Amino acid sequence: xxxxxxxxxxxxxxxxxxxxxxxxxxxxxxxxxxxxxxxxxxxxxxxxxxxxxxxxxxxxxxxxxxxxxxxxxxxxxxxxxxxxxxxxxxxxxxxxxxxxxxxxxxxxxxxxxxxxxxxxxxxxxxxxxxxxxxxxxxxxxxxxxxxxxxxxxxxxxxxxxxxxxxxxxxxxxxxxxxxxxxxxxxxxxxxxxxxxxxxxxxxxxxxxxxxxxxxxxxxxxxxxxxxxxxxxxxxxxxxxxxxxxxxxxxxxxxxxxxxxxxxxxxxxxxxxxxxxxxxxxxxxxxxxxxxxxxxxxxxxxxxxxxxxxxxxxxxxxxxxxxxxxxxxxxxxxxxxxxxxx
Amino acid sequence: xxxxxxxxxxxxxxxxxxxxxxxxxxxxxxxxxxxxxxxxxxxxxxxxxxxxxxxxxxxxxxxxxxxxxxxxxxxxxxxxxxxxxxxxxxxxxxxxxxxxxxxxxxxxxxxxxxxxxxxxxxxxxxxxxxxxxxxxxxxxxxxxxxxxxxxxxxxxxxxxxxxxxxxxxxxxxxxxxxxxxxxxxxxxxxxxxxxxxxxxxxxxxxxxxxxxxxxxxxxxxxxxxxxxxxxxxxxxxxxxxxxxxxxxxxxxxxxxxxxxxxxxxxxxxxxxxxxxxxxxxxxxxxxxxxxxxxxxxxxxxxxxxxxxxxxxxxxxxxxxxxxxxxxxxxxxxxxxxxxxx
Ligand SMILES: Nc1ncnc2c1ncn2[C@@H]1O[C@H](COP(=O)(O)OP(=O)(O)O[C@H]2O[C@H](CO)[C@@H](O)[C@H](O)[C@H]2O)[C@@H](O)[C@H]1O
Ligand SMILES: Nc1ncnc2c1ncn2[C@@H]1O[C@H](COP(=O)(O)OP(=O)(O)O[C@H]2O[C@H](CO)[C@@H](O)[C@H](O)[C@H]2O)[C@@H](O)[C@H]1O
Numbered sequence: 305x306x307x308x309x310x311x312x313x314x315x316x317x318x319x320x321x322x323x324x325x326x327x328x329x330x331x332x333x334x335x336x337x338x339x340x341x342x343x344x345x346x347x348x349x350x351x352x353x354x355x356x357x358x359x360x361x362x363x364x365x366x367x368x369x370x371x372x373x374x375x376x377x378x379x380x381x382x383x384x385x386x387x388x389x390x391x392x393x394x395x396x397x398x399x400x401x402x403x404x405x406x407x408x409x410x411x412x413x414x415x416x417x418x419x420x421x422x423x424x425x426x427x428x429x430x431x432x433x434x435x436x437x438x439x440x441x442x443x444x445x446x447x448x449x450x451x452x453x454x455x456x457x458x459x460x461x462x463x464x465x466x467x468x469x470x471x472x473x474x475x476x477x478x479x480x481x482x483x484x485x486x487x488x489x490x491x492x493x494x495x496x497x498x499x500x501x502x503x504x505x506x507x508x509x510x511x512x513x514x515x516x517x518x519x520x521x522x523x524x525x526x527x528x529x530x531x532x533x534x535x536x537x538x539x540x541x542x543x544x545x546x547x548x549x550x551x552x553x554x555x556x557x558x559x560x561x562x563x564x565x566x567x568x569x570x571x572x573x574x575x576x577x578x579x580x581x582x583x584x585x586x587x588x589x590x591x592x593x594x595x596x597x598x599x600x601x602x603x604x605x606x607x608x609x610x611x612x613x614x615x616x617x618x619x620x621x622x623x624x625x626x627x628x629x630x631x632x633x634x635x636x637x638x639x640x641x642x643x644x645x
Numbered sequence: 646x647x648x649x650x651x652x653x654x655x656x657x658x659x660x661x662x663x664x665x666x667x668x669x670x671x672x673x674x675x676x677x678x679x680x681x682x683x684x685x686x687x688x689x690x691x692x693x694x695x696x697x698x699x700x701x702x703x704x705x706x707x708x709x710x711x712x713x714x715x716x717x718x719x720x721x722x723x724x725x726x727x728x729x730x731x732x733x734x735x736x737x738x739x740x741x742x743x744x745x746x747x748x749x750x751x752x753x754x755x756x757x758x759x760x761x762x763x764x765x766x767x768x769x770x771x772x773x774x775x776x777x778x779x780x781x782x783x784x785x786x787x788x789x790x791x792x793x794x795x796x797x798x799x800x801x802x803x804x805x806x807x808x809x810x811x812x813x814x815x816x817x818x819x820x821x822x823x824x825x826x827x828x829x830x831x832x833x834x835x836x837x838x839x840x841x842x843x844x845x846x847x848x849x850x851x852x853x854x855x856x857x858x859x860x861x862x863x864x865x866x867x868x869x870x871x872x873x874x875x876x877x878x879x880x881x882x883x884x885x886x887x888x889x890x891x892x893x894x895x896x897x898x899x900x901x902x903x904x905x906x907x908x909x910x911x912x913x914x915x916x917x918x919x920x921x922x923x924x925x926x927x928x929x930x931x932x933x934x935x936x937x938x939x940x941x942x943x944x945x946x947x948x949x950x951x952x953x954x955x956x957x958x959x960x961x962x963x964x965x966x967x968x969x970x971x972x973x974x975x976x977x978x979x980x981x982x983x984x985x986x
Contacts, residue, residue: 463963463964465962467958472959473956473959587959617815622831622926625832627728
């Protein structure tokens, strides 16, 4: 599926500002791109995310539809093992006062929110099995929760993400995603916003509105396109980008949510069929909750889907550069041509 | 082994400039820190890295000792599936001229070197089974190869790394490491050097010479210390840091190589015993080949060892922030107290 005769290339992603090495020759290594099977199915009878087991979960934040009782379709709950604590004092002091700290060591208290979104009441149903309208309801649950989190002044950024399959990090097999609200703007987010600013300063345009490479296009819907980015970090990585300019995911309305639900479902089904149901992550890359009017013309959210087909090794950990054995044009062509019946 | 009652903390690593979330509560999730078994043992009779199979490998660069015939102890060879090509034209043109490229898309030709270091002629022998002198010989092979690569003007940075175990990326089980010579300085390296500069500008001292936290110390030798860094990205991550100030790994001499061999062997054996022979990576973080005299006072190389005990999920991929369930002080204490017989 790669083009073994092309020379390797190093490319720089203008969004993440990261170098990526493209090397079709690597595709011939003695190891397969199709993913291994991923045996993380916790026993259904013991799954706390299943309908009827609500009492085994950490407290609920809301369900969809509201007041639906045991007829819920989506539940947003607290994470029982949160990485951040909603009960800590606000991080008013930037440094925890510890006489042992060396100069330069910075430590904040771990204030923040860590929630789980249960995407279906039924254990066997995956996100890609839902209808576009139902996927849209999950997306609108993200939106609603972000709008709640936004009311906390000390929350600067909200990361929505999904882990599917053990080697993509999932510890629960029941279909779910996660929402983390952070008191800091993560470095990748600042870097991304700064890269987009640089593009804007030089061209007067938004870098994501401008993407126009037919060979990288996978699919289009009324309000979105899906592409393989020019300098994709991972093989068969795809981005779903709104065609309308928008800084924040949570500006999504009901109609656009269904449209996004449809194209997200399509991409997940294509990946599943073509790449043998691989483990994957998706991440919503939005803007910090507070953006200045000056940033609005170039801040543009998107959703990134990363199937996990290769392992990260010492080179990537050491350099932050990634080795991708599949050229984006080739990956886009393959995904474009998958027939969904 | 973690302290479940401590509050989570967010820390910033002054070297990589990266935020890390420390969350002991995460250690109680329904999943174990001890690593899974890693079944990647390619069949020994077919292993091209074994003595007697030299003809099945890509061309040799040198062996140790030189002219040792079939009595070699270490071989440095070309990678048969290189991510970078030594035969490409130098990347004199920064942009590949492609009328399809959008503004801002940067593409260099993939010039560079990608070598493999075979650490032992014998399939079953791992790096930690070698004597300190023998590990020292592997380290001196890295040094010799870096000195050769340095002669190419267009090579800016050399990354030495090791993958052990399938889920740390290894595709070959015979003990080996890799050396990649790059025509660009990777972003993590610039970030690291800039962070060290900032520390130096504010204190007049080298940040790594200054590390003085007894609770983070694991072991010491004549010329090196091993510590768990204050804001370790991964559980049980350790750094081996020269006690002498030195910008470049390849300044290592024979005596220091044996000393480093000893402490590296010790750390790997401790990790193997305490964490159940986990997959791991190690990376040598050195300085760009060319450093200005102004940078010398704060540039200080070190070796980072990362056992692979958790999977990276969507949160890490999305934000570049990592979640580490084990406080560095706790990890250091555990590793300090492992008894090696
Ligand atoms: N009864 C219950 N009630 C409420 N919540 C419950 C619960 N039982 C379990 N949970 C929570 O449900 C979540 C399930 O999340 P995932 O399966 O996506 O991965 P997890 O967060 O475990 O770790 C992966 O994702 C994170 C973030 O990317 C990585 O740090 C990590 O290494 C990777 O394995 C867990 O966070 C868990 O704490
Ligand atoms: N006969 C032969 N002669 C010479 N060389 C031979 C050979 N047979 C195999 N090789 C090479 O030997 C190397 C063995 O390396 P590793 O096992 O450390 O991991 P690999 O590089 O495959 O990928 C891991 O490390 C890289 C870099 O971190 C990640 O990109 C990747 O995803 C991860 O799986 C391979 O690079 C392979 O090309």
